[in-house]
Amino acid sequence: MIVESYEDVLVLSGSMRKNFWETIHTAITLLVRRHPTGVIIDCSGITEMTPEGATTFRDALEFIGEHDRARIVAASVPPHALAALHSIPELKDNLGISDTVEEARKSLDLLVDLPDTVAPAADADFHVLVLLKGSPTDPTVIDAAGRLVKGRKADVLVLYAEIVPEGESLQSPQPDQEEAISDSAHKAEKILQAARIPHVFRVERTRDILPALTHAVEEFKPDTLLIAIPEKAGYLKDRGAFVQSVLDQIECPIVFMRDAESLT
Amino acid sequence: MHSIRELKRILLGNPIPTKLAHNERLPVIAALPIFASDALSSTAYAGEEILLKLQMGGSEQFKYLVPIVCALLALLWVVIFSYYQTIHAYPRGGGSYRVASENLGRFSGLVAAGALLIGYVLTVAVSVSAGSQAVVAMLPQTQPYAVWMACAAVLLITYVNLRGAKESAVVFALPTYSFVLLVAGVAATGAYMHFFKGVPQQVPVQIEPIDTYSQLAGAALIFFVFKAFAAGCTALTGTEAIADGVLAFKAPEAKNASRTLVAMGVTLSILLFGSNWAFFHYGITPMHVGEPGYKTALAQLAATLFGDGSGLFYATQVATAVILVLAANTGYVDFPRLSMFVARDGFLPRQLSTLGDRLVFQNGIISLGALSIALIIGFNADTHQLIPMYAVGVFLSFTLSQAGMVLYFVKRRIGGFKRYISGLGMVVTGVVTLVLLITRWSEGAWLTVAALSVVIIAFYAIKSHYMWLAGRLNVTADDRIQDAQTTVLLLVPRLHKGILQAISYSRALSDDVRAIHVTLDPESAKTVKRQWIEYGADMPLVILESPYRSLVQPITDYVDETIREHEDDDCPNHMITVIVPQAVPKNFLQTLLHNNIAFALKRALKARKNVVIANVRYFLDDR
Numbered sequence: 084m085i086v087e088s089y090e091d092v093l094v095l096s097g098s099m100r101k102n103f104w105e106t107i108h109t110a111i112t113l114l115v116r117r118h119p120t121g122v123i124i125d126c127s128g129i130t131e132m133t134p135e136g137a138t139t140f141r142d143a144l145e146f147i148g149e150h151d152r153a154r155i156v157a158a159s160v161p162p163h164a165l166a167a168l169h170s171i172p173e174l175k176d177n178l179g180i181s182d183t184v185e186e187a188r189k190s191l192d193l194l195v196d197l198p199d200t201v202a203p204a205a206d207a208d209f210h211v212l213v214l215l216k217g218s219p220t221d222p223t224v225i226d227a228a229g230r231l232v233k234g235r236k237a238d239v240l241v242l243y244a245e246i247v248p249e250g251e252s253l254q255s256p257q258p259d260q261e262e263a264i265s266d267s268a269h270k271a272e273k274i275l276q277a278a279r280i281p282h283v284f285r286v287e288r289t290r291d292i293l294p295a296l297t298h299a300v301e302e303f304k305p306d307t308l309l310i311a312i313p314e315k316a317g318y319l320k321d322r323g324a325f326v327q328s329v330l331d332q333i334e335c336p337i338v339f340m341r342d343a344e345s346l347t
Numbered sequence: 348m349h350s351i352r353e354l355k356r357i358l359l360g361n362p363i364p365t366k367l368a369h370n371e372r373l374p375v376i377a378a379l380p381i382f383a384s385d386a387l388s389s390t391a392y393a394g395e396e397i398l399l400k401l402q403m404g405g406s407e408q409f410k411y412l413v414p415i416v417c418a419l420l421a422l423l424w425v426v427i428f429s430y431y432q433t434i435h436a437y438p439r440g441g442g443s444y445r446v447a448s449e450n451l452g453r454f455s456g457l458v459a460a461g462a463l464l465i466g467y468v469l470t471v472a473v474s475v476s477a478g479s480q481a482v483v484a485m486l487p488q489t490q491p492y493a494v495w496m497a498c499a500a501v502l503l504i505t506y507v508n509l510r511g512a513k514e515s516a517v518v519f520a521l522p523t524y525s526f527v528l529l530v531a532g533v534a535a536t537g538a539y540m541h542f543f544k545g546v547p548q549q550v551p552v553q554i555e556p557i558d559t560y561s562q563l564a565g566a567a568l569i570f571f572v573f574k575a576f577a578a579g580c581t582a583l584t585g586t587e588a589i590a591d592g593v594l595a596f597k598a599p600e601a602k603n604a605s606r607t608l609v610a611m612g613v614t615l616s617i618l619l620f621g622s623n624w625a626f627f628h629y630g631i632t633p634m635h636v637g638e639p640g641y642k643t644a645l646a647q648l649a650a651t652l653f654g655d656g657s658g659l660f661y662a663t664q665v666a667t668a669v670i671l672v673l674a675a676n677t678g679y680v681d682f683p684r685l686s687m688f689v690a691r692d693g694f695l696p697r698q699l700s701t702l703g704d705r706l707v708f709q710n711g712i713i714s715l716g717a718l719s720i721a722l723i724i725g726f727n728a729d730t731h732q733l734i735p736m737y738a739v740g741v742f743l744s745f746t747l748s749q750a751g752m753v754l755y756f757v758k759r760r761i762g763g764f765k766r767y768i769s770g771l772g773m774v775v776t777g778v779v780t781l782v783l784l785i786t787r788w789s790e791g792a793w794l795t796v797a798a799l800s801v802v803i804i805a806f807y808a809i810k811s812h813y814m815w816l817a818g819r820l821n822v823t824a825d826d827r828i829q830d831a832q833t834t835v836l837l838l839v840p841r842l843h844k845g846i847l848q849a850i851s852y853s854r855a856l857s858d859d860v861r862a863i864h865v866t867l868d869p870e871s872a873k874t875v876k877r878q879w880i881e882y883g884a885d886m887p888l889v890i891l892e893s894p895y896r897s898l899v900q901p902i903t904d905y906v907d908e909t910i911r912e913h914e915d916d917d918c919p920n921h922m923i924t925v926i927v928p929q930a931v932p933k934n935f936l937q938t939l940l941h942n943n944i945a946f947a948l949k950r951a952l953k954a955r956k957n958v959v960i961a962n963v964r965y966f967l968d969d970r
Contacts, residue, residue, distance in 0.1 A: 085876055087890040096876065105834075106861055106887040109908045 085128070086110055091118040091191070092184060096128030099136030099164075104143060111143060111155075120195055121147065121154035123187040129160075132167040141173050154179055154254050156187040179254030190256030194268050197284045207281060209237035212305035214296055215271070216313075217243055217263035224311040225271045227340055229278045231307060238281035241271055242299050244292045253288055293328055300333050308337045359509055359704065372597040375607050380523030382592060383611040385470055385585030385677030387523065387618065388670045390530055392477065393419075393582035394623040395644040396734075398633040400575035404563050405556035408571075409627060415576050416623040420616050422779075423583055425772040427612040429749050430590040431605050432765060436755060438601040442591035442681075443744040444688055446751035450758070454803075459747040460689050461802040462740035463587065465795060467678035467685070469737045470584065471719035475500040476728040478672035484641060485664055497728040498720050500672050505716035508679045509709055519673050526670040527614060529663045530645070534621025536652045541628055549630030577782040581734065582619055584741045585674070586611075587748065591681040622648065643667070675719070683711025693813040694806040735790035740799065742780040749773035833922040833959070834909055835860040838902065838948075839888065840928070841871075842878040845965030849928045850886060852963050856924055862888040865901045898944050903951050906958060924959045925952065931966045 084103055087094035088110040095107070114122045124140075140157065147155045156179035160168065169175045181187040213228045215221045228239055243264045247253050268284050275282040287295035300308065310329065312322055326339060373381065397415055401408040430442075437445050443463060448456025479497040483490050507518050540546040556563075563571050589608045596603040625631075626644055629651050634641050642650065646664055653659035683699070687708050690700035703709035726732045749772040756766040784792050837853045839846055839862045853860045862884070866872035872890050879888050891901040906923055913921035927945045949960050 085879060085888045085890065087872065087876075087892075089892045097880070103887060105859060106889065108912060109905055110889055110891070112908050112912070113904060 088114060090114075091121075091188065092123045092125050094125040094128060096130075098131040099129055099139060100131065100133050101135050102142065103136070103139045104146075107139065107143065108146065111146065115147070115150055115153055118191070119150070119153055121156065121191045123181075123184055123191065124155060124157045125159055125184050126157050126161065126164055127159035129164045132164040134167055134170045137164075137167040137171050137174060140168060140178055141171055144173065144177055154191060156181050156190060156254065156256060158182070158184045158187040174252075176252060177254055178252050179256060180252055181256045186256050186258050189258065190261055193261050193265060193286055194284050197268055197272055198282060207236050207238040209235045209307075210303060210305045211237060211239045212299060212303050212308045213239060213241050214292070214308070214310045215241060215243050215264075215267060216311070217245075217260060217267045218311075218313070219267075221267040221311070222270045222274060224309065224340055225274045227338075228309050229274065229280060231309065231338070232280060233278075238283075239275060240299070240303050240305065241268065241275075241282060241284045242296070243268065243284070243286045244295050245286055245288045246292070247288055247290055249290060253290070293325070293332065296329070297332055300335065305335055308333060308335055309340060310337065311340050355704065358506075360511065372600075373595055374597050375603050375610065377520065378589075378596055378603070378607045379610055379614075380519040380673075381676060381680055382588045382595075382607060383585065383614070383677075384519060384523050384670060385474070385588060385674040386582070386611055386615050387527060387585075388474065388674035389582040389584065390615070390618040390622055391643065391645050391667050391671060393579050393619065394626050395633050396581060397575050397579040397623075398626065398631070398644060400578045402554055402633060403557050404560040404571055406551045406554040406632065408556075408563075408575075409551055409632075411572050411575065412623055412627045413620075415572065415579055416619055418576060419579050419582055420620060422580075422772070422775055423586065423615065424612060425768055425775065426583060426586050426745060426749075427608055429752050429769045429772045430587060431608055432752055432755075432769065433590045433748065434593055434601050434604045434608065436752070437590075438593055440591060440593040440684065440688070442587050442685070443748035443751070444591075444685060446755065447744075447747040448692075450751040450754040451747060455747050455751070457689075457694060457803055457806050458799070459744040460685060460694075461799050461806065462743040462747075462795075463591070463685055464682060464689075465798050465802065466584065466737070466740040466744065467682040468715060468718045468722060469733060469740070470678040471501060471504075471675040471715060472497075472722040472726070473730055473733045473737055474675035474678075475504075475672050475719070476723060476726075476730045476733060477674075478668050479728050480730060481643070481664065481668035481671055484643065484646070485668070494723060494728045497723045501675070501716050501719050501723065504672070504675055504679060505712060508676070508707060508712045509703075511707055519676055522666060522669040522673055525662075526666040527618065529659070529666045530618050530622055532659070533645070533649055533652055533663060534618065534625050537625035537629060537648070538621070540652065548628050551630035552632040554632065573782055574786050577738075577779055577786060580742065580779050580783070581738050582615070583745070584738060585677050587741070587744065588677045588681045590748075592684050595680065595684070625652075678715060678719075679712060682715040683708030686711045686714070689806070693810045695809060697813075732791060735787040735792055736795040739780065739783045739787065739792045739795045742776050742783060743799075745776040746773055746780050749776055829920045831920040831922055833857045833859070833924045834913070835924045835926060836902075836906065836909070837862045837886075837926040838928065839864045839875065841875055842882055842884070845928050845930065845963075848965060849926050849963040850884060852961075853924075853926050854886070860886055862886050863902060863905060864888060864890045865893050865898050866890055867893055867896050867898075899947050899951050902948060906952060906955065910955060910957065920957075922957050922959055923955075924961060926961050926963055929962045929964045931964045933967055 084095065084097040084099060084106065086103075086107050087096070091114060093107060093110055093114060111122055124143075140155070143155055147153050157168070158181045160180055165180070168178060168180075179187070179190070181190065209232060211228055211232055213224060215224060225241070232239065245257055245260050245264065247255060247257060264286060272282075272284075285299065287299065289295035296310075312326065329337060394412070394416065397412055398409065401411060433442060433446055439445075444456050444460040447459040475497040476493075478500060479493045482496060483493055489496065541548075560571060589604050589611065593600050593604045596607070622645065625648055629648060631644050631647050631651075633644050634647075645667060646660075649660045649663040650656075653663070686695050686699040689695045690697055698710045699708065699714070701708070701710065722733065749769050752769040753766060753773055756762070756769065784796070833856060835853045835857045837846075837849055837860060841864075850862070862879075864872070864875050866875070875888070875890065889905075891905060893901045902925075906925060909923050913923075925948070927948055929945045945962055952958050952960055
């Protein structure tokens with residue numbers, strides 16, 4: 084087995100018939116130190132993988148879980164190796180799989196150049212949580228958030244929910260969504276910077292929006308929650324049920340904003 | 348390594364086995380020039396030093412020269428008697444250090460040792476500087492090279508001593524005995540001319556006293572004379588050498604050492620008294636360095652009696668110059684031996700206590716040479732700057748040694764003559780020490796005191812370190828041999844025959860073995876990968892990139908991370924073994940063609956705990 088370590092990629096070649104976690108542990112640690120968002124494991128060179136060999140990835144996932152917000156994404160996984168990985172339940176649910184190294188990199192580096200998940204400004208006394216989906220009308224919602232906090236010492240957490248379909252690992256990249264989120268976030272960043280509003284961005288990978296939203300509310304404890312609701316059916320299959328669930332489960336003041344596109 | 352050994356053999360001679368150590372011991376006739384050269388050479392300048400001091404009170408004060416010399420000789424025999432007792436009381440050697448340590452306490456012993464060690468360094472520096480000045484006196488055009496000549500002399504004496512005791516005896520015997528014969532000849536000629544040819548006493552050049560000493564009387568006169576006496580006490584330096592080096596003598600060591608001591612005393616007495624009597628009788632007036640036609644007092648006497656420019660005159664000059672240089676050898680005999688005793692007690696680095704190939708304490712010899720050269724360069728080979736520092740340390744050690752012997756006799760209830768003589772010696776040498784300190788303080792004696800203080804602090808610091816080390820290393824009943832595991836990291840520049848041997852070795856050490864390759868470019872990584880796969884080496888290969896083109900940094904980062912992992916896993920005894928394959932070329936020139944990072948890696952990793960670095964060497968024997 085050969086392990087190559089470059090930048091943010093660990094390339095595995097050869098046969099994985101046994102657990103090689105001890106062999107790759109050090110290399111992964113060094114990579115994570117350089118790239119805190121996570122590590123890509125390029126599996127294109129793996130010629131053979133047994134279930135025991137797959138336990139290497141299980142140990143790697145356990146390791147990465149100790150690092151805040153870091154992920155491991157296995158890229159270019161050959162079908163025989165994929166079968167071995169999916170034979171381990173923890174891996175099936177939690178190991179991100181991408182088609183290419185580039186796709187994995189884009190996913191790991193999503194929003195890495197924007198203010199990340201650090202605590203909001205210490206002296207803000209009004210916190211707004213904005214839930215966005217990465218749609219073209221997101222800037223309108225951000226504008227609205229800006230009007231909400233105008234004249235106040237406030238900060239804004241922009242939360243993007245990245246929906247991962249059932250059947251895929253929760254850590255698997257969603258290239259289309261991620262591209263949209265990236266586009267939306269950079270536009271939001273410009274608006275918030277211009278308005279001089281302290282802000283952070285967060286992407287939550289989730290099967291369903293509500294749990295991610297609830298989790299963010301518990302963590303961030305916003306004074307106001309601003310949610311954009313699409314006019315047309317989209318990611319919210321049942322708008323009414325969603326709104327009702329939010330009202331039932333979240334107690335802070337909530338502003339539901341009709342999607343700006345629908346206003347035109 | 349082979350080349351270094353060969354070079355050492357050529358330069359220093361074949362190693363001498365320990366069982367032949369007794370062959371390197373010295374008989375009396377060979378020991379005298381080695382141990383007594385310092386004491387005997389003082390004939391060349393001691394009288395002059397007395398005259399220079401007396402001169403300050405005017406040439407009328409020269410009348411005190413012979414009485415002062417007689418007092419010096421009396422003191423000399425008191426000191427000789429005391430050291431005679433020391434030799435028999437301490438037949439294993441150690442001299443002042445041993446006597447003071449055992450009878451006055453450790454601190455006193457260390458003061459004595461420190462004073463003597465500084466004294467020996469000064470002995471070498473003063474002697475070769477004086478020899479260099481003697482050459483300059485003969486050949487004034489060599490003045491710009493005085494320091495270089497002195498340093499060269501130190502290197503030569505160092506070399507001779509590194510070759511062994513017997514060889515140095517051969518080298519030093521002729522010049523020493525020549526000097527003795529020539530100076531004795533000068534004195535004898537002077538006496539013969541006076542007593543048998545009726546040559547009357549000559550009047551010295553009339554010199555007026557300097558203002559300070561124009562009205563000498565009473566206590567002032569006594570102090571003045573005592574200052575001159577103190578200046579002449581440099582004649583006694585070197586007396587302790589034999590007591591320090593008893594083990595250098597052939598068996599029976601104590602008997603032969605004491606015989607040599609007496610022989611030295613008799614010879615020195617004859618030369619000192621004879622030459623100084625002749626100085627006084629023939630009206631010799633000391634000259635100052637730099638004066639037109641400068642000659643030392645001994646040179647003036649030789650010129651007067653043998654004729655200026657005669658063969659015997661030049662022979663005396665040459666013998667004087669040579670013995671002044673060879674006087675340094677007394678330092679070479681005793682400095683290494685004394686530092687051995689002190690090192691064995693843990694107050695100096697242990698390296699000073701080991702015998703070398705030629706059965707000499709080579710580290711001590713080399714240290715002495717280096718320190719002396721530093722002094723010569725620092726003081727520009729000027730004896731007048733060095734001499735004020737010289738006698739203080741030696742007389743301090745005399746005082747402590749005499750005091751030690753007094754207590755030795757007291758403890759053993761040995762009374763009478765022996766105890767009183769040692770007591771008298773203690774008092775007189777103690778007073779001389781004080782006078783030297785006071786009169787020469789601003790001239791340089793303060794530097795000796797400062798140096799001694801630093802040396803003693805260093806002694807205790809070194810001892811403290813060794814005690815701490817012993818505490819850390821000593822095995823106790825609670826210590827257990829722990830099971831240890833190791834992760835082996837085998838460095839692989841590329842796959843070749845040497846690596847195969849290293850792979851076998853690595854596997855033998857542990858199951859957790861990883862080959863590590865640092866790649867500076869993608870192509871090299873591909874090549875290594877291909878070779879690894881083709882060969883089928885059943886061992887994980889980890890390829891690390893090096894963004895800054897360093898071979899060492901990625902490896903040290905990897906090692907550090909591996910250490911951290913095992914610390915986190917609570918495995919304090921987990922070792923990391925880094926196997927470094929190392930090419931061993933056929934010859935030195937081939938070495939230049941190899942980029943051997945083993946040394947750089949060892950240096951980078953040396954401070955890491957639980958990291959073992961092992962070289963697996965492959966020998967490039969056949970082309």
